[in-house]
Amino acid sequence: MNWQLIIFWILAVIALLCAIGVVTSRNPINSVLFLIMTFFAIAGHYLLLNAQFLAVVHIIVYAGAIMVLFLFVIMLMNMNAETEPQKSQLVRFAGVISGGILLIVVLAALKKADPALMSGKSSDIGLISNLGQVLFHEFIVPFELSSVLFLSAMVGAVLIGKKN
Amino acid sequence: MQALTDRAVPVDRRPLNFWEKMYLPGIFRGMAITLKHIFRKKATINYPEEKRAFSPVFRGLQILNRDEEGRERCTACGLCAVACPAEAITMEAAERKPGEEHLYREEKYAAKYEINMLRCIFCGFCEEACPKDAIYLTETFAPSSFEREHFIYGKEDLLIPLPGEETKNPQA
Amino acid sequence: MILQIGTYLLVEKFILISIVLAISLLVAMYSTYAERKVAAVIQDRRGPNRAGPFGILQPLADGAKLFFKEEIIPSHSTRFLFILGPSLAMLTACMTGAVIPWGDSLHLGGHVVPLQVADVNIGILFIFGVVSLGVYGIMIGAWASNNKFSLLGGIRAASQIISYELAMGLSLIALLMLTGSLSLNDIVRQQHGFWKNGYFTWNFFRQPIGFLIFLVCAFAECNRTPFDLAECENELVNGYHTEYSSMKLGFYLFAEYVNMFISSAVMATLFFGGFNFPFMDHLGLSANWITILGVVALFVKTGFFIFLFMWVRWTIPRFRYDQLMKLGWKMLIPLALLNMVVTGGAALFFNH
Structure with a gap:
């Protein structure tokens, strides 16, 4: 177990927990904050892959600009857990199906991916x-x-x- | 309407031209002005160490005067209280007993003499009204305090101490 | 990469980080004192002169006052985020110092110690990323306060920082076209000395307009006057830190000064030669002495920029909000784009 692997696991756990938090938290502000945390964890993964440019651009563009705009809009519209409308059963159903389809696509892509690229060896392409x-x-x-x-x-x- | 000074300038309400819209020339001019002020003489006086001199007509805290033999001049005639526009002065008169000639100059004296310094406006009318030259305005001002009672100055606060006698009021 | 490092390097970096952090905090502390002094002399006053000789202990007195004040957390605030806000502001303010080259290398008994915590090849982007995160501290704190004035302040801060970040990035792209590197260390080394081949080496003389845009944007990013609309006290009480008290308020104020110090250092590094100074090759001193003088030179430049920040603050009134947006989007961004095109054209022309 080397350092790289330990950091990978920590980042992966953070990324997954925060991603779950994005979906489950009732308060939109908390969702956005969880999403920002997820982005940071993913930027950490980029760093582990020696893709420093990608990591920093990820933070600048997503965490620094887009999520600030998200927060901006949510704060401006004053959305709270209390004011969140109750979604109908149909919307939930559609959400589950589309999410499931996305999961299948990602799994298929992973299955087809070249295992050599996933060996974790750092390259200088980043x-x-x-x-x-x-x-x-x-x-x-x-x-x-x-x-x-x-x-x-x-x-x-x-x-x-x-x-x- | 007649202008009060000859320095009045009418406000220019024309829209900014291109040069002014750049903001920078105006900003540089302003910065030059503030830079000049850095080297100006400072207006501040470091108060407890240096004190600004009072003007010769300054009117401060009152005192009750004595004559050359150390006797109180005040006869409690009440003219100062009448003259006082703020009604800050109250007094009670008493008759001089035999044997008190070294204390009071005339047959009548003020047994109680109070000035409420919260009411006093330091106009100096009491000084002008006094026929006996008993009350004067000095060049000090009343020290601050948290208690209202401390601002009612009695005779022991106002009377100038005899030479060699310690003052009772630590503030004076 | 970062993980195969020896213990010696770890200790060295740890010491360096501690020093950089301590110096940033110290400079920020004395910036508060300098701010009051500069304000005073510009307004023909004397400024703080009671705590210690010339009032030199005033920052300590201010800090002690803030620490001992009552800490109020509003009952309807989001407690966790309310505390997170100032902490984030402080954290992001202190992080930027890591990539700035504070000096050339020191030679200590066979070891070469570079006076830079991390020479990453994307130094400028790192600074950029961290600066863009600085707004979270303000926004989260503002929202968590559950106060309309705070919220408005936070929203103003967010829109302002996003708008000016664009112009800042575009002005830097023109600079990067000339340097061809994103590493701050490389950029400083390219500006070696002061005069070479019949022209100045410092980037300011190649990119005066770029510097101007960067300077204006740095003012806006630090929330300094004339762009301090986020804490505009005559409209928004105190903006995003209306509800803050005690040292949490102190952290917000302090973060502003740390930001100011770091952005001054960045400007000195990018445009004014960093630790280079004129005649550095002609003094005939040993390399270590040149390095130390270089650090001093960098701090002199940084100090000048901090003074400039204060000088402008006590000269210019605040912009109105529509003026601020117009200046950012309709003047600075087109100007930066134009500067970029002209720089690109000139670079192509002179290379052929």
């Missing part, structure tokens, strides 16, 4: 210079395409905002 090389040489077309997609989404958002 370092920023290597990542940049790969992104701007091998995957330049998908990268630029996704940037165009983001741009169009942004233009759309601005247009919707301009309407009122």
